[in-house]
Amino acid sequence: MPFFIRKKISAKHKDKKDNKRRKPAAAPPAKRARAAAEAEDEEIDSDEADGDGDGRAASAGDEPELSDSQLETAQENRLRLAKLYLQEIERQEAGRADAEELEQAGRSVADRLREEVLEKAGRLQSAVAEACVLPEPGHARSLRCRQLKLAVTCALLSADDRHLYTAGKDCSIIKWCLETYRRLQVVPGGRKGSEKTHQGHTTHVLAMAISSDNKYMVSGDRSHLVHLWDPVTLRRLHVFRGHRGTVTGLAFQRGTHQLFSASADRMVKVWSVHDRSYIESLFGHQDGITGVDALSQGRAVTCGGRDTSVRVWKLLEESQLVFSGHRDSIDCIKLINEEHFVTGGQDGMVAVWGVTKKKPLCSVPRAHGVDPACGQPRWIAAVSALLNSDLLASGSWDGHVRLWRCAPGFVSLAPLMALPVQGFVNALAFTAAGDRLVVGLGQEHRLGRWWRLPQARNQVMVMPLKGADLSTDSEAPPAGGDVTGT
Numbered sequence: 001m002p003f004f005i006r007k008k009i010s011a012k013h014k015d016k017k018d019n020k021r022r023k024p025a026a027a028p029p030a031k032r033a034r035a036a037a038e039a040e041d042e043e044i045d046s047d048e049a050d051g052d053g054d055g056r057a058a059s060a061g062d063e064p065e066l067s068d069s070q071l072e073t074a075q076e077n078r079l080r081l082a083k084l085y086l087q088e089i090e091r092q093e094a095g096r097a098d099a100e101e102l103e104q105a106g107r108s109v110a111d112r113l114r115e116e117v118l119e120k121a122g123r124l125q126s127a128v129a130e131a132c133v134l135p136e137p138g139h140a141r142s143l144r145c146r147q148l149k150l151a152v153t154c155a156l157l158s159a160d161d162r163h164l165y166t167a168g169k170d171c172s173i174i175k176w177c178l179e180t181y182r183r184l185q186v187v188p189g190g191r192k193g194s195e196k197t198h199q200g201h202t203t204h205v206l207a208m209a210i211s212s213d214n215k216y217m218v219s220g221d222r223s224h225l226v227h228l229w230d231p232v233t234l235r236r237l238h239v240f241r242g243h244r245g246t247v248t249g250l251a252f253q254r255g256t257h258q259l260f261s262a263s264a265d266r267m268v269k270v271w272s273v274h275d276r277s278y279i280e281s282l283f284g285h286q287d288g289i290t291g292v293d294a295l296s297q298g299r300a301v302t303c304g305g306r307d308t309s310v311r312v313w314k315l316l317e318e319s320q321l322v323f324s325g326h327r328d329s330i331d332c333i334k335l336i337n338e339e340h341f342v343t344g345g346q347d348g349m350v351a352v353w354g355v356t357k358k359k360p361l362c363s364v365p366r367a368h369g370v371d372p373a374c375g376q377p378r379w380i381a382a383v384s385a386l387l388n389s390d391l392l393a394s395g396s397w398d399g400h401v402r403l404w405r406c407a408p409g410f411v412s413l414a415p416l417m418a419l420p421v422q423g424f425v426n427a428l429a430f431t432a433a434g435d436r437l438v439v440g441l442g443q444e445h446r447l448g449r450w451w452r453l454p455q456a457r458n459q460v461m462v463m464p465l466k467g468a469d470l471s472t473d474s475e476a477p478p479a480g481g482d483v484t485g486t
Contacts, residue, residue: 124337124388128434129405132391132465134417141462141470147172147186151442151458154208154219155427158231164438165231166427166460167205167219175234178436181462181470185234195223199236206446209250211257216273218259220247226261228273238276242269248447249292251300260300264288268302268313282313284320290447291333293341301341303330310343312355325351325360331447336385340410342392348377350394352410361410368396381445384428384437391416391434395425397453401439401463419463423456435466 143164150169157164163184164176171189176182190198203222210217210231217231218240226240226247245265252259257274266289268282285304294300298315308330310323328347335341340361342352350367351360368378382395392404392413400418407414419437427440439461443453464470 125406125408125410126389128386128389129391129403129416132403132416132434133467135419135464135467136469139464139469140419141181142457143176143181143183143460143462144457145174145183145186147174147183147188148458148460151424151426151444151446152440152460153204153206153426153442153446155429155438155440155460156208156210156217157429157431157438158210159212159214159432161431161433163231164460164462165208165210165217166440167201167208168440168442168458169204169444171201171203171205171221173200173205173208173219173229173234175231176460178431178462187229187234187236192223195225201225201227206246206248207250207262209252209259211252211273212254216252216257218250218252218261218273220250220261220263222246224263224265226250226259226271228276240271240276240278242278243267245288248288248290249302251292251294253294253298253300254296260292260294262289262292262302264305266304268292268300270315282320284311284322285309287329290329290331293333293335295335295338297338301333301335303333303343303345305329305331308345310341310353321355321358323353323358325353325363331379331381332383334383334385335387336392336406336410337388342383342385342394344380344383344394346377346379348380348396350380350383350392350404350413352392352406352413354410362406362413364404364413364415367394367402368398368400379445382425382428382440384430386430386434387432389434391430393428393430393437395421395428395439397424397445397451401425401428401437403437403465421461423453423458424451435464435468436470437463437465439463 148170152166152168155164155166162178164178165173167173173187174183175185177184187200190200190202192202195202201221205219205221207220214231217229218226220226224243224245224247227236228238229236243261243263243265245263247261247263249262257272259271259273261269261271266285266287268289270279272279285307287305287307289302290305292300292302300313302311304311306329308324308326308328310330310333312321326345326347326349328345330343330345332344333341339355340352342350344350348366348368349363351363354361366377367380370376371378378396378398380394380396384393390406392406393401395401399420399422401421402418403416405414405416421439421441423441423443424445425439426442426446429438441456441461442458443456462470
């Protein structure tokens with residue numbers, strides 16, 4: 001007998017149970033309402049299907065009709081898309097141009113910073129010589145006036161290149177406008193011995209200098225005096241006394257009012273122009289000094305005439321460096337940058353020097369040829385250099401101003417061109433841009449009367465170096481009422 005006994009279920013009870021299983025459970029009220037709504041939608045769709053054409057017509061009729069002016073044609077659509085495309089291209093090009101401008105500005109700033117570093121180190125040498133063009137005949141400008149009676153001995157430019165100042169053996173100082181090439185003001189020379197009454201020079205003026213801010217100008221003469229002027233009005237402000245020989249060279253330290261004066265008494269004196277005071281004297285040359293120059297660093301360079309030496313004076317270190325290489329008197333000197341300078345002498349040689357070597361880095365003997373009368377080299381009376389560049393100039397009395405190109409590193413000096421002039425070239429000055437060269441000419445040498453060239457004229461020439469024509473009205477007419485005696 002089995003352990004479990006299954007209870008016998010009656011047939012009636014079994015049928016009731018099966019019916020209960022088959023009967024679905026009642027849906028919730030929300031579900032029943034949703035189902036009713038779906039059924040109603042199906043009925044509506046079936047009705048629309050029966051009248052399909054009428055339904056489409058009704059729906060089409062419901063949309064608003066567009067006027068002809070509102071409908072966009074295919075041509076207008078293409079034009080609109082083309083405009084959008086052009087606007088996008090313009091936006092991209094503008095962005096590219098801005099990026100290139102920023103990149104170019106970054107390069108220019110980097111170049112300027114590099115140039116400033118090289119300039120402070122004294123190694124900047126911009127390549128500008130190759131851009132010089134030999135001026136056509138008659139394109140130079142000649143400046144003359146009735147006050148300019150004797151040889152021009154010095155010429156200098158203001159820092160903005162707007163004005164030119166010249167002086168000479170007629171003891172006068174003349175101010176010119178380089179924009180109109182007219183004489184603006186004149187300080188006439190006086191008779192020797194009238195120093196106490198005449199407000200100007202009474203002997204030959206051999207040197208001039210102007211401060212980098214155009215606030216002060218100085219001039220030196222054979223009376224051992226250094227006159228201080230206001231360059232705007234040419235009013236004399238002060239007279240520095242102390243030299244015992246002819247003042248042959250003057251130079252301001254760049255960016256300051258400290259003045260160096262060189263003299264035939266073999267001394268270099270240092271002055272404070274702002275305080276109108278004397279600072280110190282520098283000794284070392286064994287003969288009269290013939291030239292001096294200075295830049296921003298606290299030092300000056302001088303040439304000592306017949307002692308054939310060049311000296312670099314370091315004021316802060318209270319020391320001097322001696323250079324030798326010329327075989328005769330050195331008459332002129334000019335700084336190229338803080339570390340290099342050029343000299344010219346009576347041996348006819350133009351030499352370029354560096355402060356780290358006691359001998360010339362390069363030189364050109366007999367730079368202006370040989371005098372056929374005596375067989376000796378023609379003396380170099382003036383030299384000049386475009387600051388921080390490779391362009392140099394030298395002058396003698398062979399009828400030409402010669403331009404030179406310095407090779408990179410100042411290892412060689414090559415002739416560039418020769419500008420025709422008549423007379424002794426006693427002064428040379430480049431404009432800051434290097435587009436013009438000012439030449440002071442005379443019938444006599446700046447420092448003496450060893451020769452006289454009667455065919456020459458005492459005048460100032462302005463030579464264009466970049467192809468400009470300055471020849472209009474070759475002789476500047478006197479400006480009425482502009483001549484002033486201070």
